[in-house]
Amino acid sequence: MRHLIDPLDFTRAETDRLLTLAEDIISRPGEYAHQCDGKILATLFYEPSTRTRLSFESAMMRLGGKVLGFASAENSSAAKGESVADTIRMISGYADIVAMRHFKEGAPYVASRYSGIPVINAGDGGHQHPTQTLTDLLTIRRSRGGISGVTIGLCGDLKFGRTVHSLVKSLVRYENVRFILISPEELRMPGYILKEVIEPSGHPYREVRDMEEVMKELDILYMTRVQRERFFNEEDYVRLKDSYILTPEKLALGKKDLAVLHPLPRVNEIAQEVDSDPRAMYFTQARNGVFVRMALILSLLGLTPDVLEREEETC
């Protein structure tokens, strides 16, 4: 039985086949509308989420399946002190597959060790969010026709942003990817990502402070939010926050076929005037999240046997 806990649990070949399946679902949704008839997805969300939970539920419903679960720890037996291991053993008798979000890092991994059904990590604290990574990869692939050869600018909070760390780990498995890391000094990419992930891959990267100077080089601009609480003092935040806001003027410096991505929610780091630009792909990206989760559910349930290798250790 396979699970998805870390974005790298799937090989590159498996990931590519999953993205191909997601693209097929986009082009022929009717073919998949009853693939999960009689199946149940449990959404165990120990902390609130709008997009991720609803996209999982939408994905299962679009496949013909049903959904049960809870949307916060207060509404679950965790409030009575039940362990993750016990909860998942119980849920294994109620559902066919689980999507779990938990405020504790590593909780979905614990669940996968005790579960009788596939577990999907729907976000564990500041740690991993693998279905966001798959969504990002699908959006990059659909915007350019492929992932290899891409020059990607990762912009904003590269220190604490779990989505950029997971995305980098996945992108280094593709050929000729170039990274441009755009962030304030305080929010630089952690050293271990540079030393343990990017440098061993041999892919070129450079760190810059200024978004405008690199805009014309980028195929993909991946925006993240610079959060006030990440700074030690208010002055630094005020000084830097506007540098990392994407405006129509800055976007005008970019290529015609640039794609702007953002994991959302957006606060003010992308001006609303940018939304109407055809290069703004972040709402398409959110929609892609449903299709990629449909492909994932089908694959983990073994309903599309050619996507994932069978009986492989995943963690």
Next chain:
Amino acid sequence: MLNIDSIENGIVIDHITAGLGMRIYELLELQKLDTCVAIIKNAKSEKFGRKDIIKIEGVMNIDLDVLGFIDDNATVCTIRNGKLVEKKKPALPEKLVNIISCKNPRCITSVEQVDQVFVLCGEESHRYRCKYCEQEYKK
């Protein structure tokens, strides 16, 4: 001067950093052996000034994996028929189970009763990461 007999067949863990002998004794669960075991603390060492030594008589197949993590100064000597037949430095284990604990308050191990598992992520720099939250262990 304290004298401990040489062993005929067994293992001598030598050059243990002074003060770590008891910790290694406990982690290797040597108290469970019913053979003769000697711990020598603060022995004279030309190289380090002081060292600890553990001598284990009559046992050859002890799982010494954890030793490389606790003390990479230590040397493991195998004695057969009173002669030194092998001398080696312990390797760093790929995985540590219930040897160290994760200090990340956001890690699931802070609230759930599960094994504390750490995985080697940098052999040269002796770095380990928690299997659950991937936070690096800091001594």
